[in-house]
Amino acid sequence: MGAHASVPEIKREKLSCFICTWNLGNEAPEPLDWIPKGHFDMYVIGVQESCYTPKGHEGEKHDDVKAEYHWQQRLDDCFGEEYECLAYQTLSPRTDKTYKTETSFKDAVVKGEAKSSGIRLAVYVSKRLRTKEFQIEHEVLFQTCGRLNGASGNKGGVAINLNINGARISFVNCHLNAHMQELPRRNEDYDQISRYLHRTDDLFGERKRKLEESGDLTFVVEVENRHDAVFWFGDLNYRLQPLDDLDLRKEMHDIVCKEIDRQNWEGLMDFDQLKKQQKLGLVLAGFEEEEIRFPPTFKFARDPSSRAAKSGQERDVYVSKRVPSYCDRILYRANEGATITCTDYTYNGDVTSSDHRPVMASFELNVPMVSSLKRHTLAKPRALRLELSNLILRTEASHNPANDTDTPVTITIYHRHANTRINTNACAKPKRVWDGPFVLESSTKLDTVLLYPVLFLIRDRSKKEADQHCLGEGMLSLLDLTSRPFKTEVYQGGKPYGLLAGQVEFSFV
Template identity: 30%
Template sequence: MTASTSLIADLCIYLLTWNVGTHSPRDLPLASLLALNGTTNCPDNQLPDIYVIGMQEVSTKQVLNIFQDDPWILKFASTLSEHEYVKVHSKQLQGILITMFAQHKHIPHMKDIETEETRTGLGGLWGNKGAVSIRLSLYGTGAVFVCSHLAAHDKKLNERIEDYHQIVDNHKYHVSGYRRIFDHDFVFWLGDLNFRLTGDMSAWDVRSAVEHGRYEELLKLDELVLMRETGNAFSLLEEQLPTFAPTFKFIEGSNEYDIKRRPAWCDRILHRVQANSYPAITLSAQQLSYQSNMEYTLSDHKPVSATFSYKIEANNLTYTDEELHEMTHGAASTVSNVSVLGFITIIVFNAVFQF
């Protein structure tokens, strides 16, 4: 017993979402995108402990090969392996992709890893829209990361709401106590959610408001903000409101809006924490940043990132994360498979790039 708070885990997690419009990464430099150039928002400007990268409209033309990941995963792995990150897991549904990388020291503290997918395109028959996710026990707590691509276009709000509810209803896991997304202690949801602006402002008017920095005025018309307020969708999640320009729709190769569509904050990152689920344990996820990266002009969307401080604290008790795992996931939980998967990934990756 101790008379003060003990820290079970204090992680910095970097989340990134980007609709790449079917483009391949080719020779695209990723240092700025991954905050590897000295610009991280983690405490003391340290590199993140974990990266979770969600992508939409990844090209599906590549012939599937069990020995090789999608070119985007290989590109991220190439960049992050130089900083000693290992791939934890990934999941792809047609053009929707989620990948997790972590520093080696965290691998033993990741267990019960599962992935899931939900198709919402064509009434649930097609995976051009929908979601993929990775869930795991992270230092004993249940964490899930969801990447989704919801129905597009201005007049499709009801379809977006329906997509959200289909994902929540159909995403199911096998770990006791964490069968569904919102059973988890930590939920992070990112992606091209495709929410637009209500009302009848023209594309010209929206662009003018953006150019004059009237973001607060526009966000009052934002469908996602309104849906969270009314409880129609995403109401269980929190979002730090964007202080950056709408990330859609740009002329590819530029920072100029394509006014065939009204600019909108399509690309978003939300989160939820069940802070006091366990006796004497406090969970928190303080958001440290939320930004877009205008430097990247590959597609008609700008990438969006967020950084979170992920903390697990024990009040007046000393817990190990193994003991917390017993409390949250039960003694019968499966043995971690991440270290095997991660280090096999490194071996295969290195073998591929030696030729």
């Protein structure tokens, strides 16, 4: 690092986080007094199908603005003055033949001519995180899934990304395609959200394309591949499918209900579509989920007369035409340098206004941060020099289900504040090796440089430059300026591509 160089202090910080996902079923929600308040640094609440008529306005024409205001008021009342709403977002439309701009869509919403998707996401933070010790930046992203219902459709995702003193945390709330037989479309929805989340001030994705064309890749890389901690949750709609024949719905319903009565949660996971798709590497690669030890959260009968208290049954009644399933899920992924511990994963069976039950999880995060109290320790500006060498990209079948080892690839190495970006030569060996060294330098203030990771984009060089596409993405955090070996998993569209390893050396020049 240099005998006379000093750097901003990097320290590990523990953060606590509570996440709840709830499909409201387009019904006015009950008060949120069941959420445990005052125990966490961050509360993240994601809902789906929240286009409802607030109580007291029954019989009136649906007004999405009223629903929006009502839900925000519910959240504010829940968390009170001890917490501040850092970011809030509702999924906006992408585009269709009627509404060419976001402004025209919002005008239509106000006039009652269109509905938003009902996918909403809010992040509340404690006063501790709003002190001068912490500097928080955030961005909001969205993506609809193409099968538009009216103006915007009710499938898609919205994300809120935080940068807390260099610790990058992403929250993604999504609603994927429904029904047992629509498994391929669910996977497509996830792929589309993962690849194409874009900023809400960029209705048609133009800003994202212009950023890539200008060479700024910071916000082009998928959120899972440029954040230290990623939480992906919502109504994922993956079903319990104990039989291959989809016509045997009644038989499957009976099989699942029998296991529910036995509280055989582990056995139910053998039927879970999501677990099977993850094992195949088709969705949410690298994501973890705490063990499920509660009943399926969908689909419950809404009729109060069918409630367990009135029917004499030990559990609530599931709708007979649907196989009870774990549609509502919370998953997480920690990239290099971060650790995530799930301390609780449960549901609330007493909240009955919807045909879904809310699912909740508590987490402890351990992430490196730049200490804002010691942010100006360099006596005079000096350029940070980063040298990468002995890069090895492994794409064996264990990392890459497609076993794509023959395609010639190049690596783009990028940092937002580096003086240049690097494109390696193409290599097509099964064990692709680049000796280097590859050098990035930045004369930008070090405190700013450390807030962003080094990004790796693996590109297909078998085609003409205009047709080249990204095969995988990875990252290297700069919140550890120790010269060391490193490795990063490489993903694209939530699917594994390979493992990139190498050596990194830091110095000042």
